Amino acid sequence: MDNRDDLERDIQQQYYKDRTAVNEKKIKADREKAENYISTVVKAALENIQNPNYLFELAQEANRKKDPKVVLEVAHKCYTSVYELEELRESKDKLAQGIRILEEEKESLGRKKKELPKNLASELSALQDQLKAKEVPEYLSSADNHISIIDSMAQLT
Numbered sequence: 001m002d003n004r005d006d007l008e009r010d011i012q013q014q015y016y017k018d019r020t021a022v023n024e025k026k027i028k029a030d031r032e033k034a035e036n037y038i039s040t041v042v043k044a045a046l047e048n049i050q051n052p053n054y055l056f057e058l059a060q061e062a063n064r065k066k067d068p069k070v071v072l073e074v075a076h077k078c079y080t081s082v083y084e085l086e087e088l089r090e091s092k093d094k095l096a097q098g099i100r101i102l103e104e105e106k107e108s109l110g111r112k113k114k115e116l117p118k119n120l121a122s123e124l125s126a127l128q129d130q131l132k133a134k135e136v137p138e139y140l141s142s143a144d145n146h147i148s149i150i151d152s153m154a155q156l157t
Contacts, residue, residue: 007034011030038067042062042070042074046074052081052149053139053149055081063156075153079153095131095134099124099131102116102120
């Protein structure tokens with residue numbers, strides 16, 4: 001986006017210095033080249049960035065550069081990322097809750113000198129394995145943070 005800004009400044013200077021020396025075809029080609037470059041970079045960023053915090057920063061930068069097309073593309077990806085993270089959090093929390101319930105039952109039975117029935121013990125083990133198998137990105141943050149990102153993104157779009 002900075003390349004486009006630099007290009008537009010150069011074009012303004014050309015017009016200011018000598019309007020007769022301005023090559024409209026070259027300007028059009030340079031603008032198309034800058035737009036293609038920006039599209040390529042944004043596409044690569046959207047394919048590789050999953051963290052909604054970084055996507056929000058990219059959307060803010062595009063907004064500062066007054067590029068609504070990029071803001072909307074990034075906003076869509078950011079919303080999608082947040083909703084996927086929320087689904088992941090909900091499934092993880094559901095597993096954790098099941099584990100917590102079974103561990104409390106196991107502890108309660110342990111105080112009575114009893115053991116957890118085999119079917120519940122195997123269910124507890126299975127839930128623990130499922131929870132360990134869940135790949136949770138390190139940028140999974142609180143639901144409040146995700147809501148904040150969505151609210152802030154809505155103000156940009």
